[in-house]
Amino acid sequence: MKLKTLKKDEQKVETQEEEVDVKKLLKIKGKKKNRLYGKRVDSKTQKGRYIKSKLPKDSSGDVAIDATLRAAALSSKEDIKVKSEDLRHKIRKHGARASIVMVVDISGSMFSDRKANRLKGILNSVIEDANRHHDRISVIGFKGEKAEVIIPTTHRATSFREEIENIRVGGTTPLAAGMKKGYEILEKEKLKDEFVPLMLILSDGMPNIALEEGPIKDALNIAEKIKDKEIHTIVVNFERAVRYGHEVNMELALAAGGRYYDLEELKDPSKVVSKILDFERENL
Numbered sequence: 401m402k403l404k405t406l407k408k409d410e411q412k413v414e415t416q417e418e419e420v421d422v423k424k425l426l427k428i429k430g431k432k433k434n435r436l437y438g439k440r441v442d443s444k445t446q447k448g449r450y451i452k453s454k455l456p457k458d459s460s461g462d463v464a465i466d467a468t469l470r471a472a473a474l475s476s477k478e479d480i481k482v483k484s485e486d487l488r489h490k491i492r493k494h495g496a497r498a499s500i501v502m503v504v505d506i507s508g509s510m511f512s513d514r515k516a517n518r519l520k521g522i523l524n525s526v527i528e529d530a531n532r533h534h535d536r537i538s539v540i541g542f543k544g545e546k547a548e549v550i551i552p553t554t555h556r557a558t559s560f561r562e563e564i565e566n567i568r569v570g571g572t573t574p575l576a577a578g579m580k581k582g583y584e585i586l587e588k589e590k591l592k593d594e595f596v597p598l599m600l601i602l603s604d605g606m607p608n609i610a611l612e613e614g615p616i617k618d619a620l621n622i623a624e625k626i627k628d629k630e631i632h633t634i635v636v637n638f639e640r641a642v643r644y645g646h647e648v649n650m651e652l653a654l655a656a657g658g659r660y661y662d663l664e665e666l667k668d669p670s671k672v673v674s675k676i677l678d679f680e681r682e683n684l
Contacts (some may be wrong), residue, residue, distance in 0.1 A: 421671050428653045428660035430633075432683075445457055451597065463488040498535040498684060499553065499595035500677075501582040502526060505603040506541040507573035512643045516569055518638065521670030522602065524563050527557040529674040533681070537584055539564075542578030545609055555587060556589030575607035576618035583622055586631050592597035596684045598632045600677075605637065605645030616648060623655035632684055635677070637653055638669040659683075 467488035472480050493635065504519065523539065530537040538552040539560075550567065551560045586597035607615035626633055633656040637649045646662070653660035660674055665671040 405530070420666065420675065422675050425663060425672070426657075426659060427662050428511065428650060430613065430653065431657045434439065436624070437476070439466040448680065456487050456489040463569060464488040464490040468627075491583055496594065496596050497533065498530075498598045498644070498681070500508040500537045500598045500600060501534055501553075501584065501585050502539045502577040503547075503582040503599060503601045503603070504539060504541050504550075504576070505543075505573060505578075506567055506569045507543040508570045517668060519602065520564060520567070521668070522638065522673050524561070525670040526561075526600070527551075527564075529677050531556075531558050534590075540582050540585075541567060542574050542581075543569065545574055547578040547581040547648075549581070553589070562567045571638045572609045573603075573607045573615075573618065574609035574611075575603055575609045576615065576622055578603075579610070579619055579622040579626075579674075583626055583629075583631070586626075590629060596632065598634070598680070598684065599656075601633065601635045601637075601649075602638065603645075603649060603652075605648035605652075606618050607648070618630065619648075619652060620655045623652050623658075625656065627657035631656075632680070634680060635660045636663060636669075636673065636676070637661070638663040638666070638673075671684075 411508075428538040451495055453480050466488055466637075468482060469480065471486040471488060472482040475483065475486060502523065504523065506519070507664075527537060534555065535552065535555055537556075537557045538549065538553040540547050541550045542548075551557055554560070579599075582599050586599060587593050589597045609615055609621055610616040612620070623633070635649050635652065635656070635658060637660070638645060650660050659680070664671055666672055
């Protein structure tokens with residue numbers, strides 16, 4: 401089922417402003433972590449502030465002309481001649497940003513137009529928020545028996561609006577598959593040591609497709625791996641779900657050492673999710 405745009409009169413009801421205290425929506429706080437977001441880290445690109453120079457590992461790179469000339473001057477007797485051994489590359493640093501992976505339920509349990517459009521609103525809100533903060537973001541959707549990459553990891557997610565509009569919902573709910581793919585992406589991001597990994601899970605807590613041991617057990621097993629890798633995790637419940645799904649989402653947050661927000665009473669959760677991310681950046 402393709403996500404259908406709400407009519408104007410429906411949108412008016414859905415987008416009424418709500419005064420919300422984000423702290424009151426946080427039901428599970430998780431383990432306190434050392435703050436990394438905004439901390440100065442080595443840049444892997446030619447962006448960031450030039451701090452100092454280093455000997456190059458290869459011929460490509462960001463040449464530090466000042467340091468290279470100083471090295472050449474020291475090794476030259478009269479006229480300065482730059483030799484390959486004089487080359488120096490720049491070390492740049494920038495404030496660490498987040499690499500956000502949204503793991504999103506697009507299964508048949510999201511079948512109603514209203515549910516689907518609430519989800520689309522949240523996706524667009526998070527993409528805009530990531531763009532404002534210069535964070536990287538990717539979107540993983542899960543349905544049927546597998547997970548799919550809707551938006552690959554990028555700084556320019558706003559250019560993928562068509563992919564969001566064209567999302568089709570339906571099928572069974574392989575939550576573990578979605579979490580597994582999200583975990584694999586963030587595990588690689590963590591190795592780069594340049595971005596703070598963050599997983600945002602949007603699910604009704606009703607998985608029914610297993611990878612190995614069972615739908616819920618598999619999801620909890622992956623949550624434990626996420627905790628071991630110290631990947632900051634946020635589980636968001638944004639639907640008036642049955643109590644069973646509510647409890648599963650809470651279990652996931654606890655197993656991942658993450659944080660759980662309950663938005664089920666809100667008319668327009670899309671506006672609040674961006675506020676949650678702003679709040680969470682203080683804990684990254």
